[in-house]
Amino acid sequence: AQTVTQSQPEMSVQEAETVTLSCTYDTSESDYYLFWYKQPPSRQMILVIRQEAYKQQNATENRFSVNFQKAAKSFSLKISDSQLGDAAMYFCAYRSLTGNTPLVFGKGTRLSVIA
Amino acid sequence: DAGITQSPRYKITETGRQVTLMCHQTWSHSYMFWYRQDLGHGLRLIYYSAAADITDKGEVPDGYVVSRSKTENFPLTLESATRSQTSVYFCASSRDTYNEQFFGPGTRLTVL
Numbered sequence: 001a002q003t004v005t006q007s008q009p010e011m012s013v014q015e016a017e018t019v020t021l022s023c024t025y026d027t028s029e030s031d032y033y034l035f036w037y038k039q040p041p042s043r044q045m046i047l048v049i050r051q052e053a054y055k056q057q058n059a060t061e062n063r064f065s066v067n068f069q070k071a072a073k074s075f076s077l078k079i080s081d082s083q084l085g086d087a088a089m090y091f092c093a094y095r096s097l098t099g100n101t102p103l104v105f106g107k108g109t110r111l112s113v114i115a
Numbered sequence: 116d117a118g119i120t121q122s123p124r125y126k127i128t129e130t131g132r133q134v135t136l137m138c139h140q141t142w143s144h145s146y147m148f149w150y151r152q153d154l155g156h157g158l159r160l161i162y163y164s165a166a167a168d169i170t171d172k173g174e175v176p177d178g179y180v181v182s183r184s185k186t187e188n189f190p191l192t193l194e195s196a197t198r199s200q201t202s203v204y205f206c207a208s209s210r211d212t213y214n215e216q217f218f219g220p221g222t223r224l225t226v227l
Contacts, residue, residue: 035215045205045218091157095212102148102173103207103216107157 002027004094006106013082014114020067021077021109023092031097034068034075039089039108048090051075079111087113118142121206121219129227134193136222138206146209147189148216149173149181151202158205164189196226 003026013019025034036048051059051068058066063083067076079086092106119140128134138147149161150173160173162181170181178200180192189208193200203223207216 033213033215037218043203043221045207047215047217050215097212099212101212102146102160102163103158105150105158107155 002029002032002094002096002104004092004104004106006090006092006109008109009107010110010112012112012114013079013086015082015084017082018078018080019082019111021079021090021092021111023075023077023106025073025075025092025094025104027073027094027096029096029098033095033097034066035093035095035103036064036066036075036077037091037093037105038086039091040085040087045091049077082113084113084115087111119206119208119217119219121204121222123222124220125223127225127227128196130196130198132196134196134224136191136193136204136206136224138189138191138219140187140189140206140208140217142208142210142217143186144208144210144217145186146211146216147183148207148209149179149189149191150205150207151175151200152205152221153202161191161204193224196224198226200224201226 032053034051038046063080089108093103122137148163150158164170164183206219209216
């Protein structure tokens with residue numbers, strides 16, 4: 001079974017600075033999807049970014065980008081020019097392309113943004 | 116476009132009572148999921164469904180029952196609620212295996 005590990009329960013960053021959240025996963029599959037979800041205090045789960053494993057190019061969405069290292073099974077999220085609204089729980093998730101498999105989530109990283 | 120909705124948003128019940136949490140999506144997504152979120156555990160899958168009348172257990176299914184008679188609805192029932200089922204419950208849906216899941220706003224359930 002696949003597992004996802006987020007080794008940083010909490011992190012903080014100064015406003016306008018850059019922060020990187022770590023995520024590693026364990027799988028024997030070669031094709032899969034990886035996601036980062038944001039959960040602000042409202043509790044709503046919001047998709048931040050998605051990466052297809054067969055794509056070597058790292059995904060980017062405005063200030064959010066990933067560093068996808070397939071061989072190392074690492075999928076970190078970089079937030080540039082951090083804003084107060086970025087404060088949230090961030091969850092890394094893995095989805096297999098085999099069968100009817102749901103997302104496997106890490107336990108999350110709580111990000112605080114300091115003004 | 117309502118998307119995916121959950122009701123109720125908050126529920127307080129007593130040990131031993133039956134509780135049903137509702138989930139409705141307007142996208143005609145094939146896949147639907149129920150997760151619970153607890154401090155220190157992240158999101159854990161309870162049950163999921165690949166289509167109407169097809170359901171499967173997730174990581175923590177004990178004490179829960181699901182049904183899916185219509186594509187758009189996926190209710191979760193706690194047949195005899197226990198204090199350990201106090202949690203925030205999220206419903207999610209996705210079009211297929213290749214796309215992201217969209218989440219409902221969550222239901223905070225307290226079992227006294």
